[in-house]
Amino acid sequence: MPTPxxxxxxxxxxxxxAAPLLAQPPVAPGNACLPDPDGPAVARSAFVPADRSPYVxxxxxxxxxxxxxxxxxxxxxxxxxxxxxxxxxLPVGTPLVAARxxxxxxxxxxxxxxxxxxxxxxxxxIRHGDSTVARYxxxxxxxxxVRVGQPVRQGQRIALSGNTGETxxxxxxxxxxxxxxxxxxxYNALPCGMTVPVTFRNAxxxxxxxxxxxxxxAR
Numbered sequence: 001m002p003t004p005x006x007x008x009x010x011x012x013x014x015x016x017x018a019a020p021l022l023a024q025p026p027v028a029p030g031n032a033c034l035p036d037p038d039g040p041a042v043a044r045s046a047f048v049p050a051d052r053s054p055y056v057x058x059x060x061x062x063x064x065x066x067x068x069x070x071x072x073x074x075x076x077x078x079x080x081x082x083x084x085x086x087x088x089x090l091p092v093g094t095p096l097v098a099a100r101x102x103x104x105x106x107x108x109x110x111x112x113x114x115x116x117x118x119x120x121x122x123x124x125x126i127r128h129g130d131s132t133v134a135r136y137x138x139x140x141x142x143x144x145x146v147r148v149g150q151p152v153r154q155g156q157r158i159a160l161s162g163n164t165g166e167t168x169x170x171x172x173x174x175x176x177x178x179x180x181x182x183x184x185x186x187y188n189a190l191p192c193g194m195t196v197p198v199t200f201r202n203a204x205x206x207x208x209x210x211x212x213x214x215x216x217x218a219r
C-alpha cells in the first residue's frame with residue numbers, strides 16, 4: 001500500500017486531528033473479530049451486515065479470488081489509515097468492476113506493469129454519493145476503461161487489474177477512504193485517508209469483512 005511522505009505528526013497538525021483518535025482503539029472481547037491473523041482485532045459492530053451492504057466485489061461474477069491481506073495493512077506509524085484495506089490476487093488484465101456506483105474522480109494508467117517502484121502505480125478512484133472514495137490501485141498499463149468526471153454504475157467495468165508500483169505480485173489493492181481523492185504522494189493524508197469498514201453483498205458470509213487467506217466467488 002502507498003505510504004505517506006509526511007511524518008504523522010505533521011499530518012495531524014495539518015488536519016487538526018488529535019492523535020488519540022487515530023490509534024486503533026481496544027475492542028471489547030464479545031465484539032472482536034480477526035479477519036487477518038497478521039492484523040489487529042476490529043469491532044464486528046463497525047461493519048454493515050453483508051445483505052445490506054452497498055458494495056459488491058470489484059471483479060466480475062464467476063471469478064473466485066484469493067484475498068492476500070486485509071487489516072494487516074494497519075500501521076500505527078501512518079495513523080492506521082489502511083486498517084480496512086484489502087488485497088486481491090488477480091492476474092494482469094483481469095476485468096475490474098465498480099464496487100459501488102459513483103463518479104470517477106482520478107485516473108492514471110501510464111506506468112508499465114512490473115516496474116516495482118513506489119508511488120508509480122496506476123489507479124482509478126470513484127467518489128460515491130456519501131463522499132467516500134473507492135480506490136482501485138496497481139492497475140495495468142493502459143488499463144483504465146473510464147475517464148475523470150464519468151458517472152459509473154455498480155458492476156460496470158472500470159479497469160484491468162495489473163502489477164504496477166511497489167508490489168509483491170499482480171494484485172488489486174482496494175479500499176474506501178472517508179473522502180478525497182488523496183492523490184500521490186499524499187495517498188494517506190488525514191483526515192480523508194482513513195479507510196472505512198466494508199462488506200460485500202455478493203461475497204457470501206463476510207460479517208466482519210473479508211478474511212485473509214480465503215477465496216471469495218463473486219455471486
